[in-house]
Every structure is written in structure tokens, then in C-alpha cells.
Amino acid sequence: MAPTDGSAAWDDASMHQIGHIDDFPIGLVIKITIEDRIIGVVRTLQGIYAFGSLCPHQGAPMCSGIVTGTMLASQRNQYIYGLDGLILQCPWHGYEFHLDSGRSVGGVVRGRLPVYETQLRGQEIYVQLTRLRAGSDRPAKSADG
Numbered sequence: 538m539a540p541t542d543g544s545a546a547w548d549d550a551s552m553h554q555i556g557h558i559d560d561f562p563i564g565l566v567i568k569i570t571i572e573d574r575i576i577g578v579v580r581t582l583q584g585i586y587a588f589g590s591l592c593p594h595q596g597a598p599m600c601s602g603i604v605t606g607t608m609l610a611s612q613r614n615q616y617i618y619g620l621d622g623l624i625l626q627c628p629w630h631g632y633e634f635h636l637d638s639g640r641s642v643g644g645v646v647r648g649r650l651p652v653y654e655t656q657l658r659g660q661e662i663y664v665q666l667t668r669l670r671a672g673s674d675r676p677a678k679s680a681d682g
């Protein structure tokens with residue numbers, strides 16, 4: 538099936554159907570295995586995200602991470618919370634990673650969490666195992682528009 542949103546063509550051969558949308562409750566990280574690779578998948582109010590299972594800092598199991606938001610850059614004595622549902626916090630040392638890009642919040646971790654493209658086709662979720670590269674951030678999207 539070709540994408541309907543004008544984005545680059547999907548490589549259907551590398552797309553993996555991982556389940557019905559109801560199998561992924563909002564905010565709950567689901568650990569799945571595809572081709573011997575463990576990835577985490579989470580559905581938030583902002584989209585559906587897939588990521589690698591190991592933290593780029595010291596290898597914590599990111600499927601045990603917490604989906605959250607973070608404090609935004611702000612003036613002194615201002616505390617502004619944002620990006621709710623777009624951040625994954627590591628269970629070991631608490632560093633935070635953007636679910637759409639895998640970059641650490643504030644660039645405090647040198648490496649990136651691997652992230653993978655997802656697609657919602659009807660009510661079924663698909664993941665493409667090709668890692669998204671830096672600068673190719675794309676939110677989860679629906680093939681239905």
C-alpha cells in the first residue's frame with residue numbers, strides 16, 4: 538500500500554504488522570521482538586513511537602522507561618512543563634529522550650536512542666525496522682490520512 542500523505546514511499550518489505558491499536562493502551566510501553574530485535578512501542582496522544590531497547594548512556598532497558606514530558610527552557614524562576622507524551626525517561630539514571638528523534642533532552646547524552654518509523658493502517662500498527670536518521674524526524678502517521 539502506498540502512503541497517502543505524500544511522504545516518501547514506504548518499503549513494504551520491511552514493514553512489520555505488530556498488532557491492533559487496542560493492544561497498545563495510551564502511555565504503556567509494549568516490548569516486542571521483530572527479527573530477533575527487541576523494540577519498545579508506545580502509543581501516546583501525540584502518536585505511535587517505536588524505539589530501541591537499550592539506553593545509549595549505559596544500556597538500561599528502555600522498555601522499562603517512563604513516558605512523560607519534560608521541563609522546557611525558560612527564564613530563571615519559571616518552571617514550564619511541556620512535551621507531555623513525547624519524552625521517554627530512562628529507568629536507571631533518569632536521562633530523557635525525545636521519542637520522535639531519539640535525541641537526549643538538552644543533548645546531555647552523546648548517543649541517540651534508536652527510533653523507528655511507525656504507521657497506522659486502519660486499526661493495525663506497523664513498524665519499519667530501518668532506523669530513522671538524525672534530521673529525519675517524523676511523527677507516527679496514519680496511512681488513512
Ligand code: FES
Binds near residue numbers: 592593594596631
Ligand atoms: S543508562 Fe540510561 S540514563 Fe544511564
